[in-house]
Amino acid sequence: MENVRQQGVLDHLMMLERAGTRRTERPQHSRLEELRNAIATLHVKRDRLRIETVAVKNLKQKMDQGMPLEDHDYGDLLQLEKALLTSRHMKLKDLQSAHSLIAGYDLMECNQGKSVCVSLHTAFEGVYVETYNMEVDLTRTVQISRHNIPPYVPLEMIAKQTLQTDFKGFLQTLSLHLNALAGRKQQISLIMELGTVKVIERNQLCNFLILMCKAQEESETVLCTLEYGDLTRYLPTRVTIESENTTLVESQQWRKNRLLLLEFPVHCALLTMRKMGSIA
Amino acid sequence: MDGQAKTILQRIIRKIPNKKLEVTLKSWDRLSTEQLESLDCTQPKWLFLENLISRCGEKRLGLKAVTKLEMVYYIDNPNQGTWQAFQLMEAEDDAVSVSFTQFRERFKANLEEDFRHISIRMKKLEDGAIWIRIAWGDNFRKPNHLKPTYVVHYLQTPYVFFLNFMSKHKPFLYEALFRATRHTSIKEAHLSGRSLTALRDLVMRQYQQVFPTKDRTLKERNGTPLHPNIEKEHAEYAERRHQMACEAFGDGILPKLERAVYKLETRYRGNSSNTLNDKDELFRGVVKFSSSNLLQSFHHCVATGIVEGPVTPLLSSITQKGKNYFVITDKVPGATH
Numbered sequence: 001m002e003n004v005r006q007q008g009v010l011d012h013l014m015m016l017e018r019a020g021t022r023r024t025e026r027p028q029h030s031r032l033e034e035l036r037n038a039i040a041t042l043h044v045k046r047d048r049l050r051i052e053t054v055a056v057k058n059l060k061q062k063m064d065q066g067m068p069l070e071d072h073d074y075g076d077l078l079q080l081e082k083a084l085l086t087s088r089h090m091k092l093k094d095l096q097s098a099h100s101l102i103a104g105y106d107l108m109e110c111n112q113g114k115s116v117c118v119s120l121h122t123a124f125e126g127v128y129v130e131t132y133n134m135e136v137d138l139t140r141t142v143q144i145s146r147h148n149i150p151p152y153v154p155l156e157m158i159a160k161q162t163l164q165t166d167f168k169g170f171l172q173t174l175s176l177h178l179n180a181l182a183g184r185k186q187q188i189s190l191i192m193e194l195g196t197v198k199v200i201e202r203n204q205l206c207n208f209l210i211l212m213c214k215a216q217e218e219s220e221t222v223l224c225t226l227e228y229g230d231l232t233r234y235l236p237t238r239v240t241i242e243s244e245n246t247t248l249v250e251s252q253q254w255r256k257n258r259l260l261l262l263e264f265p266v267h268c269a270l271l272t273m274r275k276m277g278s279i280a
Numbered sequence: 281m282d283g284q285a286k287t288i289l290q291r292i293i294r295k296i297p298n299k300k301l302e303v304t305l306k307s308w309d310r311l312s313t314e315q316l317e318s319l320d321c322t323q324p325k326w327l328f329l330e331n332l333i334s335r336c337g338e339k340r341l342g343l344k345a346v347t348k349l350e351m352v353y354y355i356d357n358p359n360q361g362t363w364q365a366f367q368l369m370e371a372e373d374d375a376v377s378v379s380f381t382q383f384r385e386r387f388k389a390n391l392e393e394d395f396r397h398i399s400i401r402m403k404k405l406e407d408g409a410i411w412i413r414i415a416w417g418d419n420f421r422k423p424n425h426l427k428p429t430y431v432v433h434y435l436q437t438p439y440v441f442f443l444n445f446m447s448k449h450k451p452f453l454y455e456a457l458f459r460a461t462r463h464t465s466i467k468e469a470h471l472s473g474r475s476l477t478a479l480r481d482l483v484m485r486q487y488q489q490v491f492p493t494k495d496r497t498l499k500e501r502n503g504t505p506l507h508p509n510i511e512k513e514h515a516e517y518a519e520r521r522h523q524m525a526c527e528a529f530g531d532g533i534l535p536k537l538e539r540a541v542y543k544l545e546t547r548y549r550g551n552s553s554n555t556l557n558d559k560d561e562l563f564r565g566v567v568k569f570s571s572s573n574l575l576q577s578f579h580h581c582v583a584t585g586i587v588e589g590p591v592t593p594l595l596s597s598i599t600q601k602g603k604n605y606f607v608i609t610d611k612v613p614g615a616t617h
Contacts, residue, residue, distance in 0.1 A: 108492065119493070135492075150484060151439065201379075201380070204408045204436050208377070208379060
């Protein structure tokens with residue numbers, strides 16, 4: 001290469017061109033030969049691995065049954081341990097990816113072990129919603145260095161309670177909060193898709209909602225106020241129904257509707273109410 | 281229409297470019313459609329202003345309507361002047377459940393208690409922002425509408441942004457905010473700039489942050505290679521630098537900051553035998569970075585390799601902590617409050 005540098009770029013390019021043309025001159029069937037050799041080597045490798053697996057399986061069986069090990073087995077012992085470790089590692093990795101698939105959280109080591117990056121996934125009714133990330137510094141005390149969690153989620157409060165003492169619990173609580181928030185947000189956008197119900201007031205944390213619907217029979221407007229006192233749940237803790245027509249509110253149908261709103265996600269409850277003819 | 285109203289109207293109309301005049305007046309919602317159609321936005325501004333004043337006179341629109349127009353203008357063009365960010369601290373337990381109506385009632389009641397003459401206008405936007413326009417008077421003088429203070433607060437977050445904020449009004453405004461939002465103290469967030477959207481995006485983390493993820497290779501970013509014989513030798517380096525820049529400053533459209541100020545209160549540490557070395561006093565200095573889009577410039581410097589990585593925490597603190605004013609002392613190697 002030193003020589004080439006002294007000669008210059010053009011000479012280097014010419015040399016590469018010569019090498020390229022030489023390569024294409026080789027006949028086609030040499031490629032076939034290469035592939036055949038590859039097949040043969042792979043066959044050999046496969047047979048060797050088969051023998052090894054059988055030996056390891058036998059050893060494991062012997063150990064499980066509590067039979068005494070013979071001398072020649074000790075050589076295989078190391079292999080067995082290695083195999084067991086590998087299988088355990090793979091199992092744990094699968095568990096981790098399964099956990100993140102079911103909208104759990106994912107941890108990744110970064111900065112050579114000095115910090116960890118947590119990815120929190122959220123989902124509602126089988127649909128992925130959003131992913132939040134958080135970088136946690138582990139050098140002296142456990143500290144959150146940065147994150148993209150919106151400020152209306154009470155992160156500092158949760159961190160104060162559990163971050164130092166119980167990291168897993170902290171992640172669990174945070175994941176509950178974020179999933180519930182995602183659920184409440186999704187419900188509101190699904191209500192807007194319904195069309196006939198109007199969202200009069202909402203807030204960023206989606207824990208206070210006022211809906212306006214039209215009662216089917218007398219075309220009167222009914223206001224439903226939903227308060228979500230528990231931020232880790234996507235169902236309301238209190239539902240108030242108001243209307244100018246007080247008899248309508250007191251009627252059995254609307255009492256049932258109130259219970260529907262308490263027990264089911266808003267958009268499902270509203271759909272049911274529409275099907276039953278309570279609202280337009 | 282009195283003199284003050286005319287002055288304010290003139291100021292606003294001068295600022296709005298001709299193309300946006302019609303849209304702004306329509307969202308003002310004070311003139312009828314016929315009146316709007318009769319106005320010609322292509323006229324020179326002074327002529328347009330006179331026609332507008334006569335239309336307002338037909339509808340008997342006065343100072344109140346003009347202040348509404350000013351607020352509409354600021355809401356549509358929030359990126360002017362110098363906004364300062366503040367953070368409310370020590371929330372009480374019911375701070376999270378304060379609704380807009382509660383906030384408005386308590387805020388107005390509090391300020392009207394302290395000031396006999398004050399004019400407060402409030403509006404809540406779709407994205408949860410509450411805009412407040414305050415024209416200050418006192419016990420003897422009427423509110424001065426030529427120097428209003430604008431306050432923007434996002435409910436259920438501790439962030440408040442001020443524009444044209446005079447220090448003599450601070451204690452009253454703070455008190456009103458405490459009562460209305462159920463917090464007990466406020467501190468400066470050390471973040472100021474021209475663009476309200478940028479400040480908001482920084483503190484509420486609404487820009488595109490980049491975290492170290494499992495798949496660090498952004499293979500898809502470059503797309504298919506142009507030609508199979510062409511290979512970018514430095515692709516890996518370029519990608520690593522890009523990742524470093526994105527992790528420090530974000531990706532995509534970055535919040536538009538104009539400056540970052542670092543106030544040094546450290547001791548001089550040099551190798552030469554300068555007289556500065558022996559002094560026990562602090563070496564006071566100020567380092568100021570300014571640019572039309574500061575974060576974009578930093579990002580570009582790191583991504584193209586002009587600046588060597590890793591990015592110093594002094595610079596990445598701008599996005600990580602959401603501040604652009606830092607005081608650096610000797611004890612802590614990074615930025616302090």
